[in-house]
Amino acid sequence: MLKLFIKDLRVGAIFLWAVVPLYVVTALQVSRFGAGFFWVNVTCASLLLVAVSMVDWKNEAEPFVHSLPVTRAMVVRGRYLTAIAVGLLSLAIGAATGAARGTSLVMQGEPWPRWMAGDVGLAFVVVFAFIASVYLPCYFKWGFGKGNAAAALVLAGAIIATDIAGAAIAGAAGAAGRGLAYEGVPRGQVTQGVARLADRYGMASAGLIVLGLAAVLLCVSSQVAARAYRRHEF
Amino acid sequence: MDPILELRGVTKHYEGFSLRDVSFSLPRGYVCGLIGPNGAGKTTIVKLILGLVRPSSGQLRVCGEDPATAEIAVKDRIGFVHEVPGFYDYLSIDSIASIVRPFYTRWDQPLFEALAREFELPRRKWFGSLSRGTRTKAALALALAHHAELLVLDEPTSGLDPVFRREFLDRLAAYVADGQASVLFSTHITGDVERMADYITFIRDGRLVFSSTREEVSDRWVVVKGAPGDLDGGTRQLFAGVEVGVHAFTGLTDDGPRARQGLAGRDIVIEPATLDDIMYYTGRTC
Numbered sequence: 001m002l003k004l005f006i007k008d009l010r011v012g013a014i015f016l017w018a019v020v021p022l023y024v025v026t027a028l029q030v031s032r033f034g035a036g037f038f039w040v041n042v043t044c045a046s047l048l049l050v051a052v053s054m055v056d057w058k059n060e061a062e063p064f065v066h067s068l069p070v071t072r073a074m075v076v077r078g079r080y081l082t083a084i085a086v087g088l089l090s091l092a093i094g095a096a097t098g099a100a101r102g103t104s105l106v107m108q109g110e111p112w113p114r115w116m117a118g119d120v121g122l123a124f125v126v127v128f129a130f131i132a133s134v135y136l137p138c139y140f141k142w143g144f145g146k147g148n149a150a151a152a153l154v155l156a157g158a159i160i161a162t163d164i165a166g167a168a169i170a171g172a173a174g175a176a177g178r179g180l181a182y183e184g185v186p187r188g189q190v191t192q193g194v195a196r197l198a199d200r201y202g203m204a205s206a207g208l209i210v211l212g213l214a215a216v217l218l219c220v221s222s223q224v225a226a227r228a229y230r231r232h233e234f
Numbered sequence: 235m236d237p238i239l240e241l242r243g244v245t246k247h248y249e250g251f252s253l254r255d256v257s258f259s260l261p262r263g264y265v266c267g268l269i270g271p272n273g274a275g276k277t278t279i280v281k282l283i284l285g286l287v288r289p290s291s292g293q294l295r296v297c298g299e300d301p302a303t304a305e306i307a308v309k310d311r312i313g314f315v316h317e318v319p320g321f322y323d324y325l326s327i328d329s330i331a332s333i334v335r336p337f338y339t340r341w342d343q344p345l346f347e348a349l350a351r352e353f354e355l356p357r358r359k360w361f362g363s364l365s366r367g368t369r370t371k372a373a374l375a376l377a378l379a380h381h382a383e384l385l386v387l388d389e390p391t392s393g394l395d396p397v398f399r400r401e402f403l404d405r406l407a408a409y410v411a412d413g414q415a416s417v418l419f420s421t422h423i424t425g426d427v428e429r430m431a432d433y434i435t436f437i438r439d440g441r442l443v444f445s446s447t448r449e450e451v452s453d454r455w456v457v458v459k460g461a462p463g464d465l466d467g468g469t470r471q472l473f474a475g476v477e478v479g480v481h482a483f484t485g486l487t488d489d490g491p492r493a494r495q496g497l498a499g500r501d502i503v504i505e506p507a508t509l510d511d512i513m514y515y516t517g518r519t520c
Contacts, residue, residue, distance in 0.1 A: 003336045010333055011322050060320040067284050068337045069309040234286040 004070060004078025008052050009085065011061075015051040019044060020093060027097045037098065037115050038124065038191060045090030045128050049083055049135060050148065057144035062234055076140055076226040080218060083132040091124060119198040122210040123191040129214035131155060133221035141228035162189050237295070238262045238384050238416045239283065244292035246278055251440060253278045255292070258435050258445035262383075263413035265406065267427030268420040270437035271513060276420035279437070280388045283418070284314060297383055310339055313377030317389035319369045323362025327355055327372050331379070338380035346379035367398045374402070378409065385409065387419035391426050399423075403430050424509035434509070438516055443474075444488070456490040457511050459483070460502035472496045475515035486515035 023044040030036035056062055065075060098116040106112055134154050139147035198206040237259040246253040253275040260266045268276050281287045282294060285301050285308075294301055301308040321330050327350070335341045350357055353371040361369065370390055377385055385406070391399045406417050407430050421427060427434055428448070435445040444451070458473070462483050470476060472493045473485035487493045490504055507515075 006336075007333050010329070011325065014324060055322065059322045061322060063284075063286060063316060064320050066286055067309065067312070067314040068334065069306045069339075070337065071305050233288070234281065 001074050001077045001081060004065075004075060005081040005085070007065075008078060008082040011055050012048075012052040012082070015055065016048065016089075019048055019051060023090075023093055024097050027094065028101060037094075038120060038188070041090060041094040041124055042127050042131070044093075045087060045124075046131050046135070048086045048090065049132060052079070052082055052086065053139050053144055053147075066234065072229045072232070073226045076136075076222060076229050079136060079140075080132070080222045080225075083136060084218070087125065087128045087132065090128065091121060094124065095121065118203050119195045119206065120191055122198070122207055123194040125210050125214050126194065127190055129217045130158070133217040134158075137221055137225040137228055140225040140232065143232075236262050236298075238297055239266075239418060240293075240295040241279070241282075242293040242295075244279075244282060244294060245290045246282060246287060247290045248278075251275070251278075253282075253437075253440040256437070256442045257292075258433075258442065260384075260416055260418060260433060262416055263410060264432040265410055265417040265419070265430055266433040266435055267431030268418060268435045268437065269422065269424060269427055269509060269513065270420075271422060274437045275440045276422075276437055277388055278440075280386055280418075280420055283386055284312065285309070310380075311383045313380065313382030313385045315370065315373045315377050315385070315387045315390045317392060318366075319373035321361050321373075324360055326358045326360060327364075327375075328357045330361060330372075331376060334376055340381045342379055342381060345381075346375060349375040349378055367394050370394065370398075370402065374405065383415055385415065385417045385419075387417065389421055390419060391421060391423055399426065406430065422513070424513065428509055436512065436516075438513075443512075443516055451509070451512070452506055454488045454490075455507040455512055456487060456493070457505045457507045457515070458485045458487060458490075458493050458497070458502055459505070460485075460497060460500055464497060464500040464502070469496055473515075475518040477515060477518050484515065486511060486518075 023040075026044070027037055027040045030040050056065065066072075070078075098113070102113050102116040135147075135151040138151035138154070141147060142150055194206065194210060197209060200206075201209070239260040241259070242257050244253065244256045251273070256275070256279065258266075268279060270276050278287065282289055283296060283301070285305055288302070296308045297311045299308050325333075331346055335343070349355075353368075353375055355368065355372055355375060356364070361372065364372065374390075387406075391402060394402065403426060406419075409415055410417055419426075419431075431448055433445065434448055434451050436443040446454070459482055462478050462481070465476065465478060465483050465485075470485075472489075473487050476483055476485040485493070486507055494502070494504065
């Protein structure tokens with residue numbers, strides 16, 4: 001599994017060099033708007049995850065990978081490890097970019113931005129874990145093309161559903177009238193939810209809850225992906 | 235003899251194509267040519283051996299083990315060269331080797347470097363920028379460098395020039411010379427098989443036509459030529475395939491004496507069949 005993870009990192013490195021500068025520039029551009037910054041981070045992390053899968057697809061490398069002494073379950077677990085690494089890398093890039101932007105704002109006499117906080121980082125973990133949990137089983141079940149389309153449909157549905165219905169469910173009445181249709185980014189139900197969690201239980205407990213939730217999501221998802229991939233034929 | 239590869243009643247169903255009840259074995263230290271027309275099922279057999287597809291029924295044993303239950307151990311002992319070697323185009327041969335190396339328990343870096351020198355591989359160039367022949371050489375070096383006991387080659391020589399094809403086949407012959415390693419290579423280039431295969435397995439329309447030693451094939455299979463008027467419902471049955479022209483018929487059979495007996499008293503010519511003849515005439519009824 002570790003060997004496959006290292007293989008993913010090595011063959012995906014070229015895309016890291018391409019995506020990361022784009023990531024930083026875009027994040028800085030939208031950093032005046034907190035929700036935009038959050039979603040740029042999520043989108044870039046997702047792009048990195050898709051890029052790693054695209055490398056195998058573009059190079060038609062699956063027969064090569066499966067001719068190595070590995071099982072399909074190992075291939076799946078290796079890719080989940082890569083997803084976790086991509087998530088952590090994105091979190092680090094987001095934190096570094098956000099910290100740089102936050103510092104420059106403070107030096108200009110403005111307050112430290114609300115979007116550069118621990119609970120926003122935890123919200124990123126929840127959202128990215130959800131995206132990876134949807135995307136990877138779709139990829140392993142249907143391959144790169146159909147898998148991407150299926151995952152995009154499910155994720156778009158989830159974003160729209162939480163944007164429309166989320167306010168009512170979460171009781172965030174103050175956010176009414178804003179959101180995807182008005183500002184081009186989702187309303188921020190997850191960030192608000194995690195912020196409330198941190199307020200209620202403290203940041204450390206909220207962190208444990210979020211990490212536990214992300215771990216459960218990824219574990220269940222990896223089981224589904226491994227089951228789907230076991231039947232996959234090349 | 236200790237078979238390094240054994241298929242027993244292997245069947246694989248796809249929509250529109252089935253590989254049916256294929257059984258053959260390859261003893262250790264020999265080369266088996268897997269021949270058949272395009273779409274016959276050769277690549278399906280290669281994929282079954284590599285575990286890229288699962289058999290619908292039947293049994294496979296590779297290096298004495300069931301690849302379904304001992305996947306890692308089996309793949310550790312197999313080297314694979316695909317018709318169009320698919321690695322990562324933007325990586326160099328050295329980078330690919332360094333990625334592959336940790337997966338194999340018996341990777342031999344000095345051997346890889348010796349092979350790279352022998353094949354004159356440009357180790358720092360992007361894989362995607364290499365010619366077809368150089369890619370195949372690189373894939374062969376990677377396959378040999380972990381002391382594979384079984385080399386599985388899927389159409390490795392198609393599209394290669396004759397000089398390189400000969401070098402490639404000579405390298406394979408050297409590889410099996412110590413009697414420990416075996417080679418299964420699928421091809422529709424029968425000349426390659428006639429040049430170096432010890433065993434020949436012929437697949438057509440998903441069915442095994444025969445799997446025999448090269449000597450048995452050349453001893454048994456013959457082409458019979460005669461006048462079209464000599465063919466009737468009874469004599470047609472003597473042939474595995476027959477083509478009737480205006481002035482002559484050509485029939486293929488693996489039982490020359492029986493054909494001679496069946497056509498006794500008629501003016502016929504019997505010649506040894508080449509593999510091309512066998513592939514061409516098998517199943518023909520026109």
